[in-house]
Amino acid sequence: MTERSGDARPQRPAPAPLRPPSAAASAARARRWGTWYVAEHKLRGMRGYLGVIIAYSIGSPLMYLFAMGVGLASLVDSTSGARAFGGVTYLQFIVPALLVSTAVMAASEEFSYPVMSGFKWRRTYYGPLASPISPQQICQGHALAVAVRLLAQSVAYQAIVIAFGATGTRGWASPLVAVLAGLAFGLPMMAYAASIREDRGQFALVQRFVVVPLFLFSGTFFPLSTLPWFLQWIGWASPVWHATELGRVLGYGHVEPAWLSGLHLAYLLLLAGAGLLAARRTYARRLEA
Amino acid sequence: MPNSSGYRAVVSARNLTKRFGDFTAVDGISFEIPAGESFGLLGPNGAGKSTIMRMLGGVSRRTSGELEVMGLDPERQGPEVRAHLGVVPQQDNLDEELRVRDNLIIYGRYFGLPMSYLRPKSAELLEFAQLGDKAGARIGELSGGMKRRLTIARSLINDPGILLLDEPTTGLDPQARHVLWDRLFRLKERGTTLVLTTHYMDEAEQLCDRLIVVDRGRIMAGGSPAELIRAHSSREVLELRFGAGRNASAAGALAGLGERIEVLPDRILVYADDGEAVLGQAVARGLEPATSLVRRSSLEDVFLRLTGRSLID
Ligand SMILES: Nc1ncnc2c1ncn2[C@@H]1O[C@H](COP(=O)(O)OP(=O)(O)O)[C@@H](O)[C@H]1O
Ligand SMILES: [Mg+2]
Numbered sequence: 001m002t003e004r005s006g007d008a009r010p011q012r013p014a015p016a017p018l019r020p021p022s023a024a025a026s027a028a029r030a031r032r033w034g035t036w037y038v039a040e041h042k043l044r045g046m047r048g049y050l051g052v053i054i055a056y057s058i059g060s061p062l063m064y065l066f067a068m069g070v071g072l073a074s075l076v077d078s079t080s081g082a083r084a085f086g087g088v089t090y091l092q093f094i095v096p097a098l099l100v101s102t103a104v105m106a107a108s109e110e111f112s113y114p115v116m117s118g119f120k121w122r123r124t125y126y127g128p129l130a131s132p133i134s135p136q137q138i139c140q141g142h143a144l145a146v147a148v149r150l151l152a153q154s155v156a157y158q159a160i161v162i163a164f165g166a167t168g169t170r171g172w173a174s175p176l177v178a179v180l181a182g183l184a185f186g187l188p189m190m191a192y193a194a195s196i197r198e199d200r201g202q203f204a205l206v207q208r209f210v211v212v213p214l215f216l217f218s219g220t221f222f223p224l225s226t227l228p229w230f231l232q233w234i235g236w237a238s239p240v241w242h243a244t245e246l247g248r249v250l251g252y253g254h255v256e257p258a259w260l261s262g263l264h265l266a267y268l269l270l271l272a273g274a275g276l277l278a279a280r281r282t283y284a285r286r287l288e289a
Numbered sequence: 290m291p292n293s294s295g296y297r298a299v300v301s302a303r304n305l306t307k308r309f310g311d312f313t314a315v316d317g318i319s320f321e322i323p324a325g326e327s328f329g330l331l332g333p334n335g336a337g338k339s340t341i342m343r344m345l346g347g348v349s350r351r352t353s354g355e356l357e358v359m360g361l362d363p364e365r366q367g368p369e370v371r372a373h374l375g376v377v378p379q380q381d382n383l384d385e386e387l388r389v390r391d392n393l394i395i396y397g398r399y400f401g402l403p404m405s406y407l408r409p410k411s412a413e414l415l416e417f418a419q420l421g422d423k424a425g426a427r428i429g430e431l432s433g434g435m436k437r438r439l440t441i442a443r444s445l446i447n448d449p450g451i452l453l454l455d456e457p458t459t460g461l462d463p464q465a466r467h468v469l470w471d472r473l474f475r476l477k478e479r480g481t482t483l484v485l486t487t488h489y490m491d492e493a494e495q496l497c498d499r500l501i502v503v504d505r506g507r508i509m510a511g512g513s514p515a516e517l518i519r520a521h522s523s524r525e526v527l528e529l530r531f532g533a534g535r536n537a538s539a540a541g542a543l544a545g546l547g548e549r550i551e552v553l554p555d556r557i558l559v560y561a562d563d564g565e566a567v568l569g570q571a572v573a574r575g576l577e578p579a580t581s582l583v584r585r586s587s588l589e590d591v592f593l594r595l596t597g598r599s600l601i602d
Contacts, residue, residue, distance in 0.1 A: 018410045020402050020448050023359075023372035029401025030368050037398045044395065045386040123382040129348050130376035131399035131447075132368035288348055289309075 030132035038128055038141020043148060057106050057153035061098040062160065068221065069094055069166065085223070088252050095167045096174055096247030097220040097240075099157055103150045103178035104240050107186030108211045110146040112203040115193035118142070119286060129287050139194075139283040143187060143276065147179055154178040171251035177268075181243030184268040185214070187275025194282040214240045242267050299324045299451055299482050300345065304354035307340050307506075314340045316506035317354065324450070327483040329500030331493045331588060333600050337506040338486035339379055342455050345484065346371055358451070372400060375444030379455040379486075381436050383428050389439060390415065390424040397446040410446060418442035418472065434465030441472065452476060454485040458492060470495055488600050490588035502592060509595040514588055521594045522586035523548050525564035529557045529571070529578040539576060546570055551593060560590070 020026065030037070046053065069091035076090045085093040118125035118138075125138050133141075154175035161167050189206070196202055217231055218224070218240035224232055235241035242264040248254035249261055300322040307315040315337040322328045330338045343349035344356060347363030347370050356363060363370040383392050393411040394404070402410075415421050418438040423431065431439065437457065444452060457473070458466040473496055477483055487493050493500050494514045501511040510517055527547065531539045540552045547561035561567040564583030571578070592600050 018406060018413060018448075020400065020406055020410075023447075023450075024369065026372035026400040026402070026447060027366075027368040030372070030399060033401065034368075034399070037401075040398060041384070041395050044391070045384065048386045122385060123380060124384055126378060126380075126382045127384065127396060127443075128399050130346055130371065130374070130378065130444075131396065132371045132401075133399050134367065288350055 027132045030137075031134075034133045034137035035140040035144055038133060038138055039144040039148065041128070042142055042145035046145070046149060053106075053149065053153065056109075057102055057149075058156050058160070061102040061157055064098055065091070065095065065161070065166065084226075086248075086254055088254075091166055092252050093248075094221060095161050096171065096251040097218075097244045099154055099161075099174055099178045100181045100240055100243040100247055101215050101218075101220055102157065103154055103182040104185045104214065104243075105211060106150060106153065107146060107182035108189060108207065110149065111143075111186040111190040112193050112206070115142070115190055116196060116199060116203075119194065120197075125283075125287060135284040135287040136280045138287065139190070139280045140276070143183070143190065143279070146186065147183060150179045150182040151175060167251055170253070171247070174247045174250050177243050177246045177250065180265075180268045180272065181239050184239035184243070184271035184275070187272050187279055189275070191275055191278035191282050194279060194286060214238045219244055239268055239271055297324050298322060298357075299359055300328075300484065301357045302341075302354065303356075305341065305344065305351055305356055306353045307337070307344060307349065308352045314506050315344070315351075318501075318503070318506070318508055320501055320508070320511070322482060322484060324482055325480050327477050327485070327496055327498045329493045329497030330484075330486040330503050331488070331490065331497075331500050331592070331600070332486075332503035333488055333592075333598070335505075336488075336503045338503060339455055341503075342376075342453050342484070342486060345453060346374055346376055372447065373450050375441075375447065375449035375452040377437075377440050377444045377452070377454045377457055379459070381440050383436060383439060383443070385428040387428070388424070389420060389426050389428065389431070392428065392439065393443050393446055396443045400447040402447065407446070411442075414442040414445055417445070417475075419468070432465070434461050434468065437461060437465070437469060438472065441469070445476075449481070451482045451484065454483060456486055456488070458487075458489070466492070490592065490600060493588055500588075502588075502595060504592075504596050510591065517588060517591045518586045522590040523560035524562040524586060525560075526584055526586050526590060527559040527561060527564040527567050527571075528580075528582040528584065529559065529568075529576075530555065530580045531557070531576075532579050539578070542574055542576055543571060549594075553599075558590070558593075560586070 073090035128138055129135065158171065158175050162169055213234060217227065217234040218238040219235055220240065224235040224241060227235070245254070245256065246261060246264045249256060298321040303319045305315055305318045306313070318341065330341060332338055340349060344351050345358055345363060347367035350364055358370045359373045361370050384395065387395060390411050393414060394407045397407040397410065415424055418441060420435060420439055420442065423435065428436065441457070458469050461469065473483065483496065485496060497514060499511070499513050502509040502517070510521060512520065529539070536552055536557055540550060540557055543550055543557065543559060547559040547567050549560040551558040559567050568581055568583065589600055
């Protein structure tokens with residue numbers, strides 16, 4: 001009989017069983033980094049619909065820019081001249097507005113159905129809930145991932161409009177304002193979405209009767225002051241208007257008193273902060289029932 | 290925490306109570322689970338099993354009572370408690386946007402585990418769950434049994450000392466259930482403490498060292514499956530079917546046979562230590578059942594005895 005080759009070989013030692021760090025260490029890491037872990041998860045999920053995100057958040061505003069800023073602008077600039085828009089071309093006027101509006105619309109998507117899905121349809125919040133992650137971290141992680149998305153799309157938009165000379169490079173900080181606008185609208189929306197138990201078309205209503213009016217009446221395509229006074233309140237209440245005005249200050253040096261810029265910023269921060277607090281509470285109540 | 294009889298309980302609940310509004314879902318339940326035990330909560334739908342499980346993980350706040358898991362209060366030290374737990378929820382919540390392997394890895398991240406651990410660990414767990422060849426598959430391509438096994442693999446990513454399984458095999462076909470039971474046996478052999486809920490008495494008999502029978506938020510009885518059967522049922526059961534409408538009249542004629550008689554809509558159960566003997570006596574009385582069957586008593590009989598209802602309606 002021939003000797004089987006395997007018998008001659010020295011035995012490989014069994015691999016040491018894989019042991020994770022201690023439970024206490026796990027919990028400590030989760031307490032500290034949990035929000036980031038949730039965001040990491042959500043961002044990975046977004047990769048699955050990256051194409052849609054790009055089309056929706058970069059392609060779509062560029063299309064508007066082209067139609068309005070090039071097509072409509074030739075009409076507007078020749079008739080009313082640059083005076084109506086504070087001494088800049090119509091294209092320059094709407095570049096910051098579309099940046100902000102697009103971020104707010106993307107936020108209105110990311111903080112509506114995906115929230116419902118986390119609680120109800122796909123129950124994706126209940127996975128991390130069984131781990132050391134807290135409901136508040138689940139809320140914050142979702143928000144953080146959306147903020148990252150908003151920042152990425154806003155930076156890409158800004159880079160493109162700069163590259164095409166539609167605005168100067170001085171507006172580099174505008175993407176941050178757009179992210180803030182997205183959160184100022186989106187976090188209160190998130191708190192509302194988390195409170196919905198049954199989908200009866202509420203999100204479609206919000207889309208039609210809140211998001212679209214904000215888009216149209218927030219000084220996006222024409223200065224708020226050209227609206228009749230009884231419609232101007234929409235702008236004052238609208239994070240889109242406050243952020244767009246800030247974007248104009250940053251983008252082409254639109255002149256307004258410093259206190260007004262401060263007010264824009266404070267209003268956006270207030271909405272975002274209050275929204276986050278409300279959302280955290282709603283998540284905790286619902287997930288820990 | 291070591292108790293009077295000297296063993297270390299990894300879970301201990303005293304007068305655990307949960308109310309939703311004025312409805313009491315869990316009504317003063319007490320139990321202890323020693324390390325390494327396989328402990329079951331057997332009860333029908335709505336008994337309060339899932340609510341108990343969620344309180345164990347600290348994701349549902351108790352209304353009153355005391356609860357310790359690994360010596361910690363799940364409500365105040367939720368992350369610390371959950372770091373010890375593996376949880377298989379009643380409803381799968383795998384992430385359908387991620388591939389099979391990524392479901393494990395991303396879940397492991399929630400425990401703060403490094404990729405250097407998660408990569409080999411996820412491969413090991415997929416093998417364990419017999420999903421080694423599905424690592425790159427989409428969740429939608431998996432069968433119900435595979436999803437359940439993946440959920441179990443996911444729950445093991447942190448090498449938990451305690452595994453909570455909420456109705457692990459509900460909705461699976463018999464073949465898939467047996468595969469799953471086999472995996473759970475292996476975990477039990479390795480010393481993992483299993484806490485499982487079920488409304489299948491065969492599952493409870495197969496997997497549980499000890500169990501409590503829960504109904505309407507209360508404990509009806511507790512002990513090992515054999516103890517429960519001994520205490521609450523006879524050794525054997527004679528099942529007789531007389532056909533539609535004739536069960537009630539036949540039951541009259543059976544009076545006095547065995548230890549106890551239960552008349553169900555479709556059959557009559559006669560509890561006795563010797564079923565064959567009782568069948569002989571029934572035939573001697575001139576009864577002619579359409580079918581007859583003698584079997585050993587099961588937890589189903591215990592439940593019927595304790596509550597007057599069957600486990601699955
Ligand atoms: N979040 C909740 N709000 C109100 N009632 C609930 C809630 N969760 C469970 N219940 C009720 O508590 C009872 C026990 O539920 P559950 O623990 O899911 O039972 P089981 O898991 O044994 O089927 C049921 O009557 C259920 O309707
Ligand atoms: Mg249940």
